[in-house]
């Protein structure tokens with residue numbers, strides 16, 4: 001099947017991360033099984049949550065007893081619903097106009113997955129050198145439970161040995177990407193005691209304590225975030241609070257307050273000290289509130305944690321990707337990905353995929369046809385790579 005034939009089919013599956021992407025996963029599983037891959041489907045079962053309607057896929061070609069190369073991707077897409085009116089075409093119907101291939105998920109990242117499937121014969125050739133694994137998750141656009149589950153189970157014992165490397169197929173216009181920030185996100189719910197604004201001595205003001213926490217978080221950030229990484233436009237770790245809401249009526253002192261806190265950190269920052277101190281500040285403030293009214297509480301919910309990517313400059317996978325992409329550089333990106341999870345298992349990881357991230361998650365998402373063709377060549381170049389080719393960029397593309 002040609003890349004566009006596969007992509008048309010993948011786009012037609014509604015794989016909104018809120019819903020099940022099972023049909024798309026099974027289509028890919030059947031396709032790869034027909035091409036003699038060893039395919040495993042893993043149902044979501046993480047943090048006490050079981051969900052048979054969500055599955056990740058691991059498919060392997062070659063002798064899996066040897067270290068191999070992983071292609072990592074995700075089949076889920078962001079929501080269409082709130083943006084439907086902004087689409088000029090049916091988001092689930094692939095349309096090609098002037099070399100642009102439109103459709104939901106075309107750039108992030110069904111385009112890349114379509115190339116892998118259409119070029120499956122190249123994967124089989126590569127698998128004669130080293131095994132090739134394809135890992136596709138189901139909630140990269142959500143809270144990353146799939147990649148956490150796979151990692152915590154050592155990819156269901158498929159990767160007990162150290163792999164040669166991993167290529168995460170997020171959109172990078174085929175630039176090799178060696179760095180992105182981590183992002184740890186928490187929610188904080190503050191429960192005080194409501195009272196009429198005229199009797200503040202009877203209230204435990206949730207907003208007052210929220211502002212105390214906000215101030216403290218900013219102070220701690222100044223103390224504990226010390227790294228500077230000039231690969232990023234803003235070279236330091238940043239902290240922001242969002243989704244703040246409190247209060248129901250202007251006559252009442254609010255008993256409840258909520259905010260989300262996001263810590264986007266540069267790869268070498270140790271953020272644990274910050275969170276340790278911030279959580280102990282929360283406990284001190286909670287005690288202060290309880291002294292006024294014992295039922296007060298502050299609840300912390302750790303929402304998700306995208307691990308940072310920081311590829312070693314001399315890693316074999318980076319050289320392979322640079323050679324195959326015909327690009328001797330490595331850049332950083334502003335988005336997060338599952339790449340850090342592979343790296344945290346000791347697997348050198350690089351991001352490289354077709355499409356521009358600026359198109360992702362947006363109405364009228366598209367991938368350039370030329371990027372898909374380049375990614376097909378990328379796989380051919382992988383076949384021709386060997387270590388003596390390290391600095392040689394002589395192919396026609």
Ligand SMILES: [Zn+2]
Pocket residue numbers: 074108109140170171
């Ligand atoms: Zn993506």
